Amino acid sequence: MTQWKRAMVAVTLAAALAAMTACAATPAAEESVSQTAPASSAVQSESGAGTEEESTSAAQGGETETTNIGSFTTQTLDGETVDETIFSGHTLTVVNVWATFCGWCVDEMPILSALNEEYAEKGVQVVGVVNDTIxxxxxxxxxxxxxxxxxxxxxxxxxxxxxxxxxxxQLGFASLPAVPATFFFDGDGNMVGQGFLGAKNEEQWRETFDTYLKMAEEQMGESAA
Structure with a gap:
């Protein structure tokens, strides 16, 4: 099993922990659980308690061996060809995987958009991957x-x-157990920390950006040494 596949498996194993702030992998599965899902604003505020602990754990307990996403080619929604060089020139790339049927995913888009602008001067970019267009x-x-x-x-x-x-x-973005799912990469396409499932509110996202940016800076510094 490749390092990247192991990273994806780790996210899969964490799916149950994100059940309150994530959508099932398919519209049919999502409909079957939607009657018991609370409103997004309430759950996001309740889920904040674990955010700092989660981020600190990722920062302190990350693997020393880097996991590179490797080569890939795809297109933007507008048809522009993109490959792994999308990470180049950025200290941190936040890859947020979402689906059109997922309310949690849609709700956090304005937050990610605002942070994408705010953190651009720090070398951070957000990239969305919509995984139900096939x-x-x-x-x-x-x-x-x-x-x-x-x-x-x-x-x-x-x-x-x-x-x-x-x-x-092939990299597993179509077979995630739930969305939104978020992964972090440095400028060389190496994974930063661990990915996670579930949505966050603005305060949680800001804390996450700060934590993973610091991790990416340290990781890039080590690779350059």
Whole structure:
């Protein structure tokens, strides 16, 4: 099993812990649990207690061996080709995987958009990956792409949005147990800390950005030494 696959498995094992702030992997599964899910604003405020502990744990207990995402090619929602060089020139890239049916995902888009602007001068960028723009046969669904574009526009999400490609599917982005899921990478495409499932409020996200930015700076410094 590759290092990246092990990292994805770790996120899968954490799925139960994020159940209160994440959507099931498919619309059908999400509908089956939606009747018992509380309002997003209430859950986000209640989930804040574990954020500092989670971030501190990631900062102190991360693996010393780096995990690189490797080579990949995909496209933005607007059809622009993107590859692994998207990480270059940025100290930290926050990759937020979302789906069109996930209210949690949509709710945090304005927060991520604002932080994307605020932290740009610190070398941070946010990149979205919408993981339900393909059919069960692996073909692109034009209606889903159009829906994703509408959601992005309505949420004023000013950051790059990627569609799934064969490469991203092979990397596991289509088989996550829940969304939103977030991963962090340094300028070389190495994973920073551990990814996690579930949404956050603005205070939690700001704390997360600060923590992972520091980790990325230290990681890049070590690799340059």
């Amino acid at each position: 059919t069960a046969d692996g073909e692109e669904d034009p209606e889903q792409v159009a829906l994703a574009k509408d959601i992005v526009a309505q949420g004023n999400a000013n950051y790059t949005q990627l569609k799934l490609s064969d490469d991203l599917i």
